[in-house]
Amino acid sequence: EAGVVQSPRYKIIEKKQPVAFWCNPISGHNTLYWYLQNLGQGPELLIRYENEEAVDDSQLPKDRFSAERLKGVDSTLKIQPAELGDSAVYLCASSPGAEGTGELFFGEGSRLTVL
Amino acid sequence: QKEVEQNSGPLSVPEGAIASLNCTYSDRVSQSFFWYRQYSGKSPELIMSIYSNGDKEDGRFTAQLNKASQYVSLLIRDSQPSDSATYLCAVMGNTGGFKTIFGAGTRLFVKA
Numbered sequence: 628e629a630g631v632v633q634s635p636r637y638k639i640i641e642k643k644q645p646v647a648f649w650c651n652p653i654s655g656h657n658t659l660y661w662y663l664q665n666l667g668q669g670p671e672l673l674i675r676y677e678n679e680e681a682v683d684d685s686q687l688p689k690d691r692f693s694a695e696r697l698k699g700v701d702s703t704l705k706i707q708p709a710e711l712g713d714s715a716v717y718l719c720a721s722s723p724g725a726e727g728t729g730e731l732f733f734g735e736g737s738r739l740t741v742l
Numbered sequence: 743q744k745e746v747e748q749n750s751g752p753l754s755v756p757e758g759a760i761a762s763l764n765c766t767y768s769d770r771v772s773q774s775f776f777w778y779r780q781y782s783g784k785s786p787e788l789i790m791s792i793y794s795n796g797d798k799e800d801g802r803f804t805a806q807l808n809k810a811s812q813y814v815s816l817l818i819r820d821s822q823p824s825d826s827a828t829y830l831c832a833v834m835g836n837t838g839g840f841k842t843i844f845g846a847g848t849r850l851f852v853k854a
Contacts, residue, residue, distance in 0.1 A: 660842075669746070669830050669844030670786065683841060718785055728793075729774040729834040729842060733785040 629653070631734035633719050639740045645707035648737040652700070652721030659696060660731065661704050662718040670718055676702065706739075714741045745769060746833050748845035756853050761818040763848050765831030768812065772835035775807055777816045780828045780847065790816060821852045 632651040640646050652659050657678050662670035673692065675683040678699035687694065691710070696702040706713055716738050720731040747766050755761045763777075774793050778786035792798045792805040792814070804817040814833075818825055828847040834840055 662844075667750075667846065669832075669846045671844070672841060675841070728791060729840065730776065730788050730791055731778075731786075731832075731842060732788070736785045 631719055631721050631732055633734035633737050635737055636735060637738050639742065640709055641742050642711055643708040645705065646709055646739060647703055647705045648717050650702045650719030650734060653732055656721035656723055658722045659702050660720040661694060662720060664716045664718055709741045711741050714739055745843045746831055746845035748831050748848045750846055751849040752851050753848055754851045754853060755821050757821060757823060759821050761821045761825065761850055763816040763829050765814045765845055766812055767833045769835040770812065772833045774834040775814045776832040777805060778830040778832060780830055786830055823852050823854045826850055826852050
């Protein structure tokens with residue numbers, strides 16, 4: 628069974644430029660998460676989807692961040708414009724269902740460097 | 743007070759010893775508890791989940807949960823150098839719609 632797939636693995640951009648990250652969850656997993664992880668910290672939730680509905684986006688900085696999950700499968704996280712403080716690893720995770728066991732399966736992450 | 747607190751370490755143990763990792767959480771209605779292992783430069787990987795008070799064993803790993811004390815621990819028996827990683831405690835509660843909150847992690851070094 629294929630795991631969570633993310634791309635790109637690495638991205639270097641200059642500040643004020645846009646950037647987008649893509650995630651394909653494990654087949655059949657209805658719940659998809661985007662987390663941000665800074666060095667030495669645990670993952671912090673940005674947004675959680677149940678199918679195509681964003682059910683928790685309270686931590687998403689909506690002035691510059693946006694996300695979508697068309698058709699309830701793949702998801703894209705966008706930052707426009709990027710700021711220096713956005714340098715971090717962006718992790719996508721999926722889990723089987725809305726009220727499942729809560730076990731998360733992570734992709735390899737997208738490491739963003741903003742210069 | 744952070745919602746999920748862990749000692750950042752590093753925790754250093756000799757090969758073959760028992761490593762004990764601890765975590766406390768603030769939300770009393772939390773229902774599900776997890777330990778993830780994260781190697782340097784890699785993403786978190788689930789190693790243990792526990793949902794009720796007591797101990798849960800899986801190979802060399804034992805998770806312990808005490809909801810009254812809001813405390814979760816992970817014991818690693820016969821520690822190996824390959825266990826050297828950051829261990830993240832994660833808690834899922836009912837508030838905020840089954841949100842999973844992570845601690846900052848404890849770095850573990852197992853010396854050969």
